[in-house]
Amino acid sequence: MNNRLEIKNNQMINASLLFFVITSAQIGVGIHGFQNVVYDSAKQDSWIAVIVSFIFAHIVMFIMIKTLELYGGTNDFYGIHIDIYGKYIGNFFNLIYMFYCTFAFFAVCKNYIEVIVTWVFPQINSQFLYATLFIIVIYAFTGGLRVIIGVSFFSFFFSIWVLPTLLFVLPYANNNHLIPLLNDLMGIIKGTYAMTFTIVGFEIIYTLYPYVKEKKKVQKFAHLGLAGTMAGYLLLMLLAQAFFSGQQLTKTIWPTLSMFSIVRLPFFERIEIFTICSWMMIILPNLCLYMWATYRGLLRMVKISPTKYAWIFSILVIIATLFVRSRAEINMMNNILSKFAFYLVFIYPFVLFLLAWLKKKMTKSKQQVKQP
Amino acid sequence: MKKPTLIILIFCCTVLLVGCSEERILERLSLPTLIGYDVNEENTEITTTAVIRQVSPEFESRIEIQSATAPTSKGTRIDTNLKTSRKLMAGQLRVILLSENLAKNGIEGALHTTMMNSEISTSVYLAVVEGDTKDLLEYQFPSIKDIGQHIFSLIDQNVDERLTVSSTVHEVSRDLYSPYKNTVIPIIKRQEESIMIKDVGLFHKGKLVGKLPSKDVFYILLARKDVEQGTLELLLPKDGFDIDDSKQELQIDKLPIAIDSLDSKRSIKIVNSDTPEFDLTIKADCRLLEIHRSVEISKMEDLKKIEEAVNKEIKKELERVIKYGQEVGSDVFGFGDYYFTHTRNPHITEEEWSEKFKNMKVNIKTDIRVLRNGVFE
Structure with a gap:
């Protein structure tokens, strides 16, 4: 294991910050419309599907951290790959993961800009919006990991005000939309699968782990972060289910945003316009963390400065956005991504853990054979 | 120039320039506050009557009433735009009126158009008008200055007082897209020189099937x-x-x-x-x-x-x-x-x-x- 990361103490982050990193990495664009997607299969039990999906996420998170702990906390996902598979195959797997991160980055900004173009500026050239968005992302990214973590921290507090405004929705709620419970188990399973696109983001722990100061507290705060996200998602799911009737919910493209549209504050007529714009603060850590994750992988192959990398990466993504244009194409892209993410985030960690564990056993027994 | 300064400069420029992307200057807009839909007998053409408020910097804002007929409601919007000197923006819409005829033929169409448009909030009130909406809106009420605002306040305060049912676009479409629930919408009518919420209309699958007087609304709410x-x-x-009752005051x-x-x-x-x-x-x-x-x-x-x-x-x-x-x-x-x-x-x-x-x-x-x-x- 000679590919250890050497991280100076001043680059490390506190374990407690993981809570904010995990929540802000998970909450992104999926939250706008996940109720619709989940309701399609799980019907009135959608909120149960949300809980079930988070139970899986907790298990996966546990396995992920266990895998990283096998390497003593000095190696990340990419290093583990190289250690297990060797340089070439390992880097090939790294490339797949980097491609996934890039894809996720692309999907986040594509979906967000689609919302802006639909609700706020129907006539604006979306490339202009990408350019503005990426300038901020580059600015945060070149600041280094600690700045990215700072952005995540602030993004959490900038977005928390959104929840109280949804209390205005309560008078319109109808609890009958939530029963009868547990009607269709197959539907719940399908709904759980449909949560994938919304729930992913916590795999950032794979790359972030070596940078955490107190390794023992990682499990605690990472799981707390997941639980925090679940609370938010569950609330939004229950509200949307009570607020919309069944068919109406499946016809509403972004239920979370449509719910805002009924809120009418005395000093603010259309709060959803403001929410959509301020949502940039929420997707910013998403974008930065994915960009950073790909950068960590690339560093294992070529030496490149962060600034140069950020520009090349952004320009490539802007070019890619030219090829996905209509809503139908975006939906197709989301489906592909969620399939991809399901295998990579929910299935692959178990395989990796098994391999890492076997490898460790073998090297240990080899050493034992050599020693006497 | 140092790099961070450059980035900050670009950032500031983009922030300021965003304002130029799609300008909506209040004095150059006309804001419909109320829209009324009528259909002809054969249900082939829609007549839209809009109460349009125009904000002007010097004077009081003006109220203009425009109507247009076309096969689709978007077509009537184009027609109306051709008749006004300022760009129409539907963001301030408060009430949508539907004629009784249209309500009997089904309100799904009008509702779907509204739901599709992201400009229009889902807290807009729906109401049915006994007779044609055009006649109601074009009548010169001596005491009502802004009929759009007047009808909105009329419905809004009565909903608050539980004297009529709340029928926002959201609630109506919620009931409409629920297979076993039906919706209620208040019915308004001109009475001499004022407007009154006279009845409440009972719907079945988006079609007006019955009416109850406003005094019965409370029983509907109680049961609901x-x-x-x-x-x-x-x-x-x-x-x-x-x-x-020695003085025989109680006649009835x-x-x-x-x-x-x-x-x-x-x-x-x-x-x-x-x-x-x-x-x-x-x-x-x-x-x-x-x-x-x-x-x-x-x-x-x-x-x-x-x-x-x-x-x-x-x-x-x-x-x-x-x-x-x-x-x-x-x-x-x-x-x-x-x-x-x-x-x-x-x-x-x-x-x-x-x-x-x-x-x-x-x-x-x-x-x-x-x-x-x-x-x-």
């Missing part, structure tokens, strides 16, 4: 959900009361009373899911607001007597309103909603339910308590 406040006027049968043989602050709790139980048969229990606390001065109310027994009569009367009225709903086939009370969510796998289709609804039995129990009266006995 918990009501925190509201006022009710009742005509109790006179007999049984100890009335000191009914005793009118008014109660308010009704804080009601509604609960439903399915007794028999085949017929189906429901138990509807309404519990409420209220305050005696008005009663003829000749009736003695200082004693405990007197109040009990009044309570009993009130219970009986509310029960009778509820039965009548629910019966009417059954006759026209409009389940605005939420029985279907309850039935489908509280029976596992009911195995009946929408059509079967409509039949069942017409034959269902409702046993009403009321428990109304008069907690207090005014400051003078």
Whole structure:
């Protein structure tokens, strides 16, 4: 294991910050419309599907951290790959993961800009919006990991005000939309699968782990972060289910945003316009963390400065956005991504853990054979 | 120049330049606050009448009424835009009026157009107009300056007072897209020189099927959900009361009373899911607001007597309103909603339910308590 990361103490982050990193990495664009997607299969039990999906996420998170702990906390996902598979195959797997991160980055900004173009500026050239968005992302990214973590921290507090405004929705709620419970188990399973696109983001722990100061507290705060996200998602799911009737919910493209549209504050007529714009603060850590994750992988192959990398990466993504244009194409892209993410985030960690564990056993027994 | 400075500069520029992307200057816009839809007899063309407010920096804002006819509502918008000097923006829309004719033919179309447009908020009120909306909007009311704002306030404050039902676009489309629930929309009408919420319209699958006068709205609300406040006027049968009516002031043989602050709790139980048969229990606390001065109310027994009569009367009225709903086939009370969510796998289709609804039995129990009266006995 000679590919250890050497991280100076001043680059490390506190374990407690993981809570904010995990929540802000998970909450992104999926939250706008996940109720619709989940309701399609799980019907009135959608909120149960949300809980079930988070139970899986907790298990996966546990396995992920266990895998990283096998390497003593000095190696990340990419290093583990190289250690297990060797340089070439390992880097090939790294490339797949980097491609996934890039894809996720692309999907986040594509979906967000689609919302802006639909609700706020129907006539604006979306490339202009990408350019503005990426300038901020580059600015945060070149600041280094600690700045990215700072952005995540602030993004959490900038977005928390959104929840109280949804209390205005309560008078319109109808609890009958939530029963009868547990009607269709197959539907719940399908709904759980449909949560994938919304729930992913916590795999950032794979790359972030070596940078955490107190390794023992990682499990605690990472799981707390997941639980925090679940609370938010569950609330939004229950509200949307009570607020919309069944068919109406499946016809509403972004239920979370449509719910805002009924809120009418005395000093603010259309709060959803403001929410959509301020949502940039929420997707910013998403974008930065994915960009950073790909950068960590690339560093294992070529030496490149962060600034140069950020520009090349952004320009490539802007070019890619030219090829996905209509809503139908975006939906197709989301489906592909969620399939991809399901295998990579929910299935692959178990395989990796098994391999890492076997490898460790073998090297240990080899050493034992050599020693006497 | 140092790099961070450069980035900050670019950042500032982009922030400031965003304002130029799609400018919407208030003085160059006209804002429709109310839109009315009419259809012709054959249901082929839509006439849109819009009440448009134009903000001007020097004078009071102007109100303009424009109407246009075209096969689609977007077409009427183009026509209207051709008639106004400023760009139309629908973001300030408060009320959508539908003519009775259109309501009878189905409101889905008009509603779908509204829901699709992200500009229009879902908290816009819907109302049906008896007759044509164009005639109502173009009538010169001497006391109403801005008819758009007037109709919005009219509906809004009556919804707050529980004198009519809330029928925002969201609520109506929620009921419409729910297979076993029907919606209610207030019906307004011009009466001499003013506008009045005269009736409430009962819908079945987006089509107007029946009407109840506004004074019955409270019974619909009572059967529908918990009501925190509201006022009710009742005509109790006179007999049984100890009335000191020596001056013969009470001409009619009914005793009118008014109660308010009704804080009601509604609960439903399915007794028999085949017929189906429901138990509807309404519990409420209220305050005696008005009663003829000749009736003695200082004693405990007197109040009990009044309570009993009130219970009986509310029960009778509820039965009548629910019966009417059954006759026209409009389940605005939420029985279907309850039935489908509280029976596992009911195995009946929408059509079967409509039949069942017409034959269902409702046993009403009321428990109304008069907690207090005014400051003078």
